[in-house]
Amino acid sequence: MRHIWADDDSQATGQCDSTDFVDDTPNQAAKSESDCNVTINSCSAESPFWGAIDPPDMVENYMDYSADACMTMFSKGQKARMYSFLNTDPARVAIKTSPAGCNNITVAVKELYTNFNDYIFVYPNPANDVLHINVTKFTPQNLNCEIYNSNGQLVKALKHLDFQNTVNLSELANGMYVVKVYNSEVNAIKKITIAK
Secondary structure, X not given: OOOOOOOOOOOOOOOXXXXXXXXXXXXXXXXXXXXOOOOOOOOOOOXXXXXXXXXXXXXXXXXXXXXXXXXXXXXXXXXXXHHHHHHHXXXXXXXXXXXXXXXXXXXXXXXXXXXXXXXXXXXXXXXXXXXXEEEOOOOOOOOEEEEEEOOOOEEEEEOOOOOEEEEXXXXXXXXXXXXXXXXXXXXXXXXXXXXX
């Protein structure tokens, strides 16, 4: 796997002509600077895969240099490229059946569920008008979010969270709040302060 900016690691040149050989990762002029700017769009010369769409840089991709809390995904094309390599190279095919150093998948899933709170990031804290909720290491299937004020009243609810979510807090008063992220199997509780 190549980084999603491929050989274009210079904002000065901005050629946008290198490829990571995966069509569903947008071209990117340079690596992210350890930030989580989901609005940056450094290239408009995209693969025909995108048609008329000019997608922003995929800063949430593991093959970028974004902040750790921002990186949450591989694209379907990247997954296909990895599986292709693992399933066609004889030396790599043996990895799937090797007992050396591998943990039982149920242990990994149990650990993931047990530590779910560690994979939910809410920022900034204190917040002003906007709160970001990022989900990492966990596919956000049917994840919901509820925000409660200090009196325990539900003041905001969101359904079907994605890996990156932005919540408008402009109508909420200053104070302490509890953010609950959950589905039928897991839940995480985060405390935030709104200070305008």
